[in-house]
Amino acid sequence: MKADELRGHLDALILAVVKDAPLHGYGISEALHAQSGGAIELPTGTLYPALRRLERLGYLRSSWSTVSGRKRRTYELTRAGRGQLAAQRQAWSEFSGVVGGILGTGA
Amino acid sequence: MKADELRGHLDALILAVVKDAPLHGYGISEALHAQSGGAIELPTGTLYPALRRLERLGYLRSSWSTVSGRKRRTYELTRAGRGQLAAQRQAWSEFSGVVGGILGTGA
DNA sequence: TCACAATATGTAGCTAAACAACGTATCAGA
DNA sequence: TCTGATACGTTGTTTAGCTACATATTGTGA
Numbered sequence: 077m078k079a080d081e082l083r084g085h086l087d088a089l090i091l092a093v094v095k096d097a098p099l100h101g102y103g104i105s106e107a108l109h110a111q112s113g114g115a116i117e118l119p120t121g122t123l124y125p126a127l128r129r130l131e132r133l134g135y136l137r138s139s140w141s142t143v144s145g146r147k148r149r150t151y152e153l154t155r156a157g158r159g160q161l162a163a164q165r166q167a168w169s170e171f172s173g174v175v176g177g178i179l180g181t182g183a
Numbered sequence: 184m185k186a187d188e189l190r191g192h193l194d195a196l197i198l199a200v201v202k203d204a205p206l207h208g209y210g211i212s213e214a215l216h217a218q219s220g221g222a223i224e225l226p227t228g229t230l231y232p233a234l235r236r237l238e239r240l241g242y243l244r245s246s247w248s249t250v251s252g253r254k255r256r257t258y259e260l261t262r263a264g265r266g267q268l269a270a271q272r273q274a275w276s277e278f279s280g281v282v283g284g285i286l287g288t289g290a
Numbered sequence: 291t292c293a294c295a296a297t298a299t300g301t302a303g304c305t306a307a308a309c310a311a312c313g314t315a316t317c318a319g320a
Numbered sequence: 321t322c323t324g325a326t327a328c329g330t331t332g333t334t335t336a337g338c339t340a341c342a343t344a345t346t347g348t349g350a
Contacts, residue, residue, distance in 0.1 A: 084188040112281045172279050174219045
């Protein structure tokens with residue numbers, strides 16, 4: 077899967093993956109890889125700027141910790157982030173319906 | 184629907200909409216508007232460059248005509264365009280499955 | 291008749307997101 | 321000791337879509 081297709085939807089995926097449990101950047105990358113069945117492999121040049129953007133927008137909150145000698149910045153959803161995730165889910169539903177309908181896939 | 188979400192998928196939509204019948208730019212715009220239930224409204228600054236790009240890539244072929252005093256450039260799918268459309272459909276199917284799965288929408 | 295909407299094409303310049311290619315550092319195991 | 325996994329990040333580039341603008345014809349309603 078061309079990762080660039082994600083454009084505009086990556087935020088939703090990140091929010092979704094940290095929803096249940098706070099995760100650090102590398103963990104988010106791994107979670108997306110696993111949950112996509114290996115289809116998603118985020119370059120760090122994509123992931124870390126996205127995380128900073130989401131924090132700047134108030135959807136994520138981060139805190140540093142050290143786990144077995146390695147520093148981690150752990151991200152968790154804010155209240156606004158939960159709202160945004162719900163909105164993104166809704167937007168995805170509409171979007172996929174529209175595109176699927178026109179492409180004749182899934183409609 | 185935020186039109187920018189289309190990024191990366193617009194080509195597929197255009198190819199899909201000219202598949203059955205050749206259309207001119209304005210007609211493509213209207214077809215997408217109608218087939219999306221009004222959700223898609225393409226700015227001309229998006230549509231026309233996209234058409235030129237698709238022609239340059241060999242997926243579309245264009246020809247001029249005049250209909251009731253107005254000049255039209257009509258686009259039709261090439262053989263390569265048909266192949267590309269099939270590939271895009273496949274890619275969409277995989278993409279929507281992955282995203283839907285992670286967002287918990289449609290999976 | 292005069293203005294406005296619809297039809298129809300296009301370009302120039304901007305923005306933002308994703309990417310490739312770096313750079314830094316720790317730890318485990320061969 | 322050296323490689324691979326873990327973990328953070330930045331710089332500079334590319335590119336697609338957007339806004340705003342420019343042009344022209346035809347149909348319509350005031």
